Amino acid sequence: xxxxxxxxxxxxxxxxxxxxxxxxxxxxxxxxxxxxxxxxxxxxxxxxxxxxxxxxxxxxxxxxxxxxxxxxxxxxxxxxxxxxxxxxxxxxxxxxxxxxxxxxxxxxxxxxxxxxxxxxxxxxxxxxxxxxxxxxxxxxxxxxxxxxxxxxxxxxxxxxxxxxxxxxxxxxxxxxxxxxxxxxxxxxxxxxxxxxxxxxxxxxxxxxxxxxxxxxxxxxxxxxxxxxxxxxxxxxxxxxxxxxxxxxxxxxxxxxxxxxxxxxxxxxxxxxxxxxxxxxxxxxxxxxxxxxxxxxxxxxxxxxxxxxxxxxxxxxxxxxxxxxxxxxxxxxxxxxxxxxxxxxxxxxxxxxxxxxxxxxxxxxxxxxx
Amino acid sequence: xxxxxxxxxxxxxxxxxxxxxxxxxxxxxxxxxxxxxxxxxxxxxxxxxxxxxxxxxxxxxxxxxxxxxxxxxxxxxxxxxxxxxxxxxxxxxxxxxxxxxxxxxxxxxxxxxxxxxxxxxxxxxxxxxxxxxxxxxxxxxxxxxxxxxxxxxxxxxxxxxxxxxxxxxxxxxxxxxxxxxxxxxxxxxxxxxxxxxxxxxxxxxxxxxxxxxxxxxxxxxxxxxxxxxxxxxxxxxxxxxxxxxxxxxxxxxxxxxxxxxxxxxxxxxxxxxxxxxxxxxxxxxxxxxxxxxxxxxxxxxxxxxxxxxxxxxxxxxxxxxxxxxxxxxxxxxxxxxxxxxxxxxxxxxxxxxxxxxxxxxxxxxxxxx
Numbered sequence: 183x184x185x186x187x188x189x190x191x192x193x194x195x196x197x198x199x200x201x202x203x204x205x206x207x208x209x210x211x212x213x214x215x216x217x218x219x220x221x222x223x224x225x226x227x228x229x230x231x232x233x234x235x236x237x238x239x240x241x242x243x244x245x246x247x248x249x250x251x252x253x254x255x256x257x258x259x260x261x262x263x264x265x266x267x268x269x270x271x272x273x274x275x276x277x278x279x280x281x282x283x284x285x286x287x288x289x290x291x292x293x294x295x296x297x298x299x300x301x302x303x304x305x306x307x308x309x310x311x312x313x314x315x316x317x318x319x320x321x322x323x324x325x326x327x328x329x330x331x332x333x334x335x336x337x338x339x340x341x342x343x344x345x346x347x348x349x350x351x352x353x354x355x356x357x358x359x360x361x362x363x364x365x366x367x368x369x370x371x372x373x374x375x376x377x378x379x380x381x382x383x384x385x386x387x388x389x390x391x392x393x394x395x396x397x398x399x400x401x402x403x404x405x406x407x408x409x410x411x412x413x414x415x416x417x418x419x420x421x422x423x424x425x426x427x428x429x430x431x432x433x434x435x436x437x438x439x440x441x442x443x444x445x446x447x448x449x450x451x452x453x454x455x456x457x458x459x460x461x462x463x464x465x466x467x468x469x470x471x472x473x474x475x476x477x478x479x480x481x482x483x484x485x486x487x488x489x490x491x492x493x494x495x496x497x498x499x500x501x502x503x504x505x506x507x508x509x510x511x512x513x514x515x516x517x518x519x520x521x522x523x524x525x526x527x528x529x530x531x532x533x534x535x536x537x538x539x540x541x542x543x544x545x546x547x548x549x550x551x
Numbered sequence: 552x553x554x555x556x557x558x559x560x561x562x563x564x565x566x567x568x569x570x571x572x573x574x575x576x577x578x579x580x581x582x583x584x585x586x587x588x589x590x591x592x593x594x595x596x597x598x599x600x601x602x603x604x605x606x607x608x609x610x611x612x613x614x615x616x617x618x619x620x621x622x623x624x625x626x627x628x629x630x631x632x633x634x635x636x637x638x639x640x641x642x643x644x645x646x647x648x649x650x651x652x653x654x655x656x657x658x659x660x661x662x663x664x665x666x667x668x669x670x671x672x673x674x675x676x677x678x679x680x681x682x683x684x685x686x687x688x689x690x691x692x693x694x695x696x697x698x699x700x701x702x703x704x705x706x707x708x709x710x711x712x713x714x715x716x717x718x719x720x721x722x723x724x725x726x727x728x729x730x731x732x733x734x735x736x737x738x739x740x741x742x743x744x745x746x747x748x749x750x751x752x753x754x755x756x757x758x759x760x761x762x763x764x765x766x767x768x769x770x771x772x773x774x775x776x777x778x779x780x781x782x783x784x785x786x787x788x789x790x791x792x793x794x795x796x797x798x799x800x801x802x803x804x805x806x807x808x809x810x811x812x813x814x815x816x817x818x819x820x821x822x823x824x825x826x827x828x829x830x831x832x833x834x835x836x837x838x839x840x841x842x843x844x845x846x847x848x849x850x851x852x853x854x855x856x857x858x859x860x861x862x863x864x865x866x867x868x869x870x871x872x873x874x875x876x877x878x879x880x881x882x883x884x885x886x887x888x889x890x891x892x893x894x895x896x897x898x899x900x901x902x903x904x905x906x907x908x909x910x911x912x913x914x915x916x917x918x919x920x
Contacts, residue, residue: 259847500589
């Protein structure tokens with residue numbers, strides 16, 4: 183049911199344009215995936231997401247396991263039906279959240295015993311359980327349960343997590359037995375080049391329809407992330423998409439696609455929207471600032487989104503400053519649209535074999551202030 | 552520019568169907584007006600409001616005066632353009648908010664000196680200033696600046712407020728000098744029948760295109776409110792709409808229209824939506840309750856709103872329980888749609904000269920639990 187075709191490779195950079203076929207439709211890559219942690223991309227409707235060009239959204243196993251519980255979603259007919267989204271969905275494995283959100287976690291080779299971030303109740307996640315939850319959710323792309331180390335983890339810790347991730351990966355594949363969900367393994371190894379190479383080499387045998395890069399964008403400097411992507415580059419398989427997890431700033435998206443990445447996700451555009459930050463080609467702007475008080479221009483001139491076509495910076499600023507929900511909604515629309523348009527611009531540059539030039543032009547303008 | 556025609560009077564009740572013409576279009580009465588306090592009906596877009604049948608919305612002079620300030624809205628081209636709403640807007644005068652939200656207020660015959668609920672800063676509102684602000688906002692229907700007494704205010708206090716309201720009304724008319732905004736005077740008198748009669752009689756000479764009933768639904772029992780409406784009934788002019796301020800529960804809407812009211816507004820449908828309460832023909836239901844955990848029916852079966860057509864109680868409950876903004880948005884759509892449909896049902900009963908029967912049937916079902 184899954185298929186990935188490369189339509190074009192940029193002669194200047196090797197970046198790709200591709201088509202990934204899933205049970206809920208075709209995704210054109212490169213693609214930015216908005217995040218709907220709780221089975222809702224915060225403040226937005228599925229119709230709005232489609233209008234701004236979202237091809238696939240991401241949802242979170244950890245959160246949905248805790249609330250409402252995967253059994254309820256299964257009874258509802260699966261996540262697509264539950265949330266009224268008929269395009270592809272990717273679910274993460276819960277691995278990252280177990281490490282970033284839970285306290286008092288205890289990691290063994292078996293799995294992770296953790297306290298819920300909600301009420302402290304004790305739960306266990308194992309590779310088998312993570313896959314079972316994702317099977318109940320019915321997402322199109324499911325992620326292997328991995329151990330993600332924090333930024334700054336030492337070599338030994340990172341190596342141990344890598345070994346465990348590979349052993350868990352093996353267990354994930356043993357229980358993933360349907361053909362309508364595509365399992366992506368995750369490369370770990372923190373910021374250690376040799377560990378990254380070891381991780382990708384040991385992961386490759388498991389990669390059938392996609393491969394992910396995890397454990398980046400967790401606090402390290404951007405050049406370090408780019409270095410890791412450069413390190414991994416020669417090892418990726420050609421016949422499947424490569425997904426860089428948790429990256430959503432415009433500059434990082436451009437730099438990542440330039441380095442062979444096809445898929446990315448992040449809460450960034452919606453999270454900063456609710457705080458009153460708008461993404462633009464000249465970098466982020468803080469719309470709540472006094473300078474926009476009487477500014478009746480759209481958030482970004484020339485933008486085709488619903489927010490920019492109908493509302494002014496002054497109005498959006500007013501909504502954000504008075505905690506009106508509609509303000510976060512408008513900026514979420516704008517920010518996601520900004521990223522989907524950015525990806526379209528990137529694609530155009532790939533078609534024209536000039537992604538390196540595009541990157542240089544884009545970054546110069548983006549860092550202008 | 553304004554015109555009000557009565558199209559039908561219910562033989563059973565005297566309730567009316569009418570058409571009010573404003574510079575931003577025709578309003579069919581009876582009408583329920585959703586409230587957009589801060590120049591936004593919380594969580595909803597203008598397009599959603601139109602889809603669910605909102606003909607006119609209300610916005611708040613007091614709040615917009617404090618943030619962003621009426622001068623900014625004037626520079627934006629007026630409130631309609633600022634908030635992207637091209638149908639009629641009604642603004643209240645700030646009178647009610649000065650009394651309900653501000654601390655340390657000092658009322659004199661001149662006006663009200665009050666502390667902002669935001670930062671304690673000192674401000675003054677007078678009849679002249681309230682009208683000037685509403686003129687800057689450019690709303691279609693503007694309200695007279697009145698003194699609204701609290702539930703339980705004694706006779707003397709209520710009488711003093713009534714006298715002051717009439718004297719302020721006179722000052723409002725002296726400064727309202729354009730023909731594209733329609734000024735509605737407000738009847739006060741608390742729960743004292745003779746004061747209500749005195750108020751309506753002294754208000755009538757000022758009423759040109761509409762008349763409002765204020766100071767009800769502020770904490771008194773419902774039968775007391777109905778009694779006041781019955782008391783006022785014989786005094787209303789026939790050739791203009793009567794607006795009952797701040798009423799939005801389904802039973803009160805039915806009872807008020809039955810008593811000759813043509814327009815109503817309230818924050819209720821959107822406020823309780825954000826708390827997880829859905830309005831239905833069988834009374835309000837608390838969607839966050841555990842009983843809806845695995846309930847995959849729509850919020851109200853047979854409802855034609857976007858929420859009910861696409862989502863289940865279980866999903867809406869999940870969103871509300873996880874503080875997802877989209878939950879409040881969905882229930883706001885449902886609740887406003889419920890009220891606009893209720894008004895349509897009321898109209899049908901008026902056309903059929905059976906509003907009393909409708910009321911009895913409706914209330915029986917509504918109070919079923």
